[in-house]
Amino acid sequence: MVTDPRSPASMPAEGAAAPGGLDVPSGPGLRPPTRTPPLVLVIFGASGDLTSRKILPALANLADRGRLADEFTVIGVARTEWTDEEFRQAALKDVPYAGERWRKLVERFRYVPGEYAATETFDRLKGLLAEADQEHGTAGNRVYYLATIPSVFDMVAEALAKEGCNVPGEGGQFARLVVEKPYGRDLESALDLDRSVHRAFDEDQIFRIDHYMGKETVQNVLALRFANAVFEPIWNRRYVEQVQITVSESLGVEHRGGFYESAGALRDIVQNHVMQVLALTLMEPPTGVDAQHIRDEKVKLLKAVDIPTPDEAVDKSVRGQYTHGVVDHVAVPGYREEEGVAPDSVTETYVALRLRVENWRWAGVPIYVRTGKRLPARVTEVALQFHRVPFLAFDGELSRQLRPNTLVLRIQPDEGISLNFGAKVPGEEFRVQSVAMNFLYDQVFHDARESDGYPRLLHDAMCGDPTLFIRTDEVEQAWRIVDPYLTAWSEPGGGLHFYPAGTWGPHIADLLLERSGDAWRIPEL
Secondary structure, eight states, X not given: OOOOTTSOOOOOOOOEEOGGGOEEOSSTTTSOOSSOOSEEEEEETTTSHXXXXXXXXXXXXXXXXXXXXSXXXXXXXXXXXXXXXXXXXXXXXXXXXXXHHHHHHHTTOEEEESOTXXXXXXXXXHHHHHHHHHHHOOTTOEEEEEOSOGGGHHHHHHHHHHTTTTSOOTTOOOXXXXXXSOOOXXXXXXXXXXXXXXXXXOGGGEEEOOGGGGSHHHHHHHHHHHSOTTTGGGSXXXXXXXXXXXXXXXXXXXXXXXXXXXXXXXXXXXXXXXXXXXXXHHSOOOSSSSHHHHHHHHHHHHHHBOOOOHHHHHHTEEEEEEESEEETXXXXXXXXXXXXXXXXXXXXXXXXXEEEBOSTTTTTOEEEEEEESSOSSOEEEEEEEEOOOSOOTTOGGGGTBOOOOEEEEEEESSOEEEEEEEEXXXXXXXXXXXXXXXXXXXXXXXXXXXXXXXXXXXXXXXXXOOTTSBOHHHHHHHHHHHHHHHHHHTSTTOOOEEEETTSSSOTHHHHHHHTTTOOOOOOOO
């Protein structure tokens, strides 16, 4: 049974205790401190949807598991005219299942209403930061979380620098900036945003967050590949015939129609989530599991991804948009009928790409990527399909149900790993069929619960571990990969194909694979 993803998850291994009650990691990315250092978390956009649905539940998760320092507090900043008490009540309402530790922590919360670039807003914020240092012992340490709309990221970062908030307070050790996605709308805007943010903060102060990187199965790619001698030798073109990455959602755009109109599936999912999962799955073994070595290898992999011309991009991609249909036996409207969506919208809700990685390990192996809304199920998985055996003595009817060996990494839901292989069917005939050997997190690790990744990532940011965050060169290279598709789709010939809600996308997406004799894998639901 899947539990509420916002509820407290299992406790990771603890580090060694240090003087002052803090824990010292044995290495970045390996054993993070059990508790955060003293600090103030400042949330810009504190009255918004992201804070309500993700950040506050993540903080409650950490609080109830004892992962926050006693000298920790939160200051919210937003344009909504709330009082301290109204912010506190909203925090309690957003996490009704949280325990006593969370309720006590919320009593400390403070709130600053005002415009994000107004001097008065930051005068009030600086006053509350000083009060937090004095009253709660936050020691001058600050983490600023930009949970605002993307168009004001640079404004807030530059205002923090202008007002002197980009450095630690008196006696403090750090001031950090956590930035949500999307980080730009294309390569040019991402570079512009990066220049603005870097005028205010150094790269080692910036934590670009992608919640997929906080999911257990995404991180477990490293363990599966590099801690098991049986897998790494066959993790290459000699044994792997193709790789498929699927990120499907059964939901539509819900209340995010206005946002989705300006984003689309390529910007919303492929440029960030998919590229990060792709990089971890296909990268070379790092020489260490610290942030620098892992991120270096991810960048190398992304730089090996072929970047097509806009004309080539048309031939290697399919973009689609859902129409009305049936999902889970319920009739649902088409995208153009959703709230906040233009009736003649050409925004894609489905993307399929055929990529290739031009390096020694993966040369010649097709990489198929697809993501879409209003598909039959909510599934995110990576599937490595292996070459068939060179000769099958019992071909024909005896092996009709035999499919290629496939290793499947299920990221959500029901996180786990599945290995499909051939086995003899009981009986007199020597018939073989494919069977699955499954590992599920919640069956092996009984305290494990599905998580959206925010508790882990928020904790890492506050502890200063950047391993699971996105470095500036990763962002830029991901945009370089997807930019030609954006260009191609904005020109004649970059057509939009429609698919009924509740199906696996437009039929033309099947042709993207069929020309090579391949087919989309149907996830096991």
